[in-house]
Amino acid sequence: MSDREIDLQLVERVREGDKRAYGLLVEKYRRKLLRLLSRMVRDPDEIEDIAQETFIKAYRALPQFRGDAAFYTWLYRIAVNTAKNYLSARGRGMQTVSDQALNDEDEPDERLMAQDLGTPESELLSKQVAYAVNEAVEALPEELREAITLREIEGMSYEEIAEAMACPIGTVRSRIFRAREAIAAKLRPILGTSEDRRW
Amino acid sequence: MMMKPATQPLPKAHKDETLSAFLDGELPDEEARQVLRELGKDAGSQTLLWDYIAVGDALRGLHAGTTAPHLTHRVMAALEQEPTVLAPMRQPRDRRVTLWLAAAAITAITWGLWQNLPEQAAPVPMAAKDTPSSTDMQAYLAAHQDFAQAVIAPAEMNFTQVSLAEVRP
Numbered sequence: 001m002s003d004r005e006i007d008l009q010l011v012e013r014v015r016e017g018d019k020r021a022y023g024l025l026v027e028k029y030r031r032k033l034l035r036l037l038s039r040m041v042r043d044p045d046e047i048e049d050i051a052q053e054t055f056i057k058a059y060r061a062l063p064q065f066r067g068d069a070a071f072y073t074w075l076y077r078i079a080v081n082t083a084k085n086y087l088s089a090r091g092r093g094m095q096t097v098s099d100q101a102l103n104d105e106d107e108p109d110e111r112l113m114a115q116d117l118g119t120p121e122s123e124l125l126s127k128q129v130a131y132a133v134n135e136a137v138e139a140l141p142e143e144l145r146e147a148i149t150l151r152e153i154e155g156m157s158y159e160e161i162a163e164a165m166a167c168p169i170g171t172v173r174s175r176i177f178r179a180r181e182a183i184a185a186k187l188r189p190i191l192g193t194s195e196d197r198r199w
Numbered sequence: 200m201m202m203k204p205a206t207q208p209l210p211k212a213h214k215d216e217t218l219s220a221f222l223d224g225e226l227p228d229e230e231a232r233q234v235l236r237e238l239g240k241d242a243g244s245q246t247l248l249w250d251y252i253a254v255g256d257a258l259r260g261l262h263a264g265t266t267a268p269h270l271t272h273r274v275m276a277a278l279e280q281e282p283t284v285l286a287p288m289r290q291p292r293d294r295r296v297t298l299w300l301a302a303a304a305i306t307a308i309t310w311g312l313w314q315n316l317p318e319q320a321a322p323v324p325m326a327a328k329d330t331p332s333s334t335d336m337q338a339y340l341a342a343h344q345d346f347a348q349a350v351i352a353p354a355e356m357n358f359t360q361v362s363l364a365e366v367r368p
Binding site for chain 2: 001002003004005006009010013017018019020021022023024026027028030031032034035044047048051052055056059060129130132133137148149151152153157158173174176177180181183184187188191
């Protein structure tokens with residue numbers, strides 16, 4: 001089942017009344033969405049408000065989601081419209097990115113790099129996370145580092161990674177898992193993964 | 200060597216590895232559906248999945264800037280006030296199955312009706328056996344030639360072609 005199909009399954013579960021499945025979709029895409037919104041709005045509180053409104057609007061609009069586009073593409077359009085309406089209601093325009101650039105769905109993340117729009121606290125957190133991740137990745141054995149990089153940065157499938165690394169798919173799966181576990185162990189104290197994160 | 204009973208739960212490491220593969224969309228459909236079902240009941244698996252999502256986001260640099268760590272909580276709290284979305288999704292695969300079932304039902308009904316038709320004593324000819332003779336047909340066509348687009352001049356009518364020179368004095 002592909003990533004897109006998983007999202008469709010999650011949407012279906014939400015439609016069947018499982019709100020927790022929607023929580024997973026929110027968690028999966030919140031950082032990506034915040035990143036997008038930070039290109040349009042400067043105030044971190046406003047960014048969070050627009051993001052929240054986007055997710056709530058998307059939840060209400062789920063009956064109209066047909067699955068023709070990927071869930072994030074659909075969410076992305078809602079976010080852009082929500083932000084435009086938000087800024088328009090306050091007599092303000094977008095801050096840096098043109099409408100055309102925002103409406104272009106190809107590789108939106110490429111344009112969303114290197115923004116430091118957060119509060120001093122969130123910037124400190126970002127630095128801590130970046131440092132911990134770099135440290136964790138550098139400490140990984142070469143084969144784990146390569147596997148997780150090909151997956152998370154290059155977006156390659158297990159089959160493609162297996163071919164690139166000349167090993168069985170099962171080995172790729174195991175290496176990616178072990179790499180994730182090692183990095184997660186470094187991040188947990190910083191991100192505060194605990195009971196209170198569950199909903 | 201003793202075999203483990205089939206009902207014994209999977210070791211945690213194996214379960215976590217399955218969750219990792221699930222996040223990558225690399226599980227077979229049935230196994231992925233099983234993980235989805237379990238996620239709804241197992242808070243520990245949910246938290247672990249969140250951790251794996253955070254690892255991926257961190258590697259892609261998505262932690263920089265505004266991270267709004269409590270956004271998911273805020274959204275979920277707001278959704279508590281929302282009515283549950285209850286609209287079954289119509290997936291293309293479901294539509295195909297429905298169409299196939301409909302086609303199969305129509306075929307079955309047609310076949311059943313065909314089988315239950317009363318047998319006829321004699322076959323009904325598709326066309327009249329006795330065709331009119333050539334003479335009858337020609338007489339008929341001659342009588343109705345005014346209604347035809349082409350002039351029919353059967354031999355029986357004995358038209359004689361005359362020239363104007365012969366008619367004029």
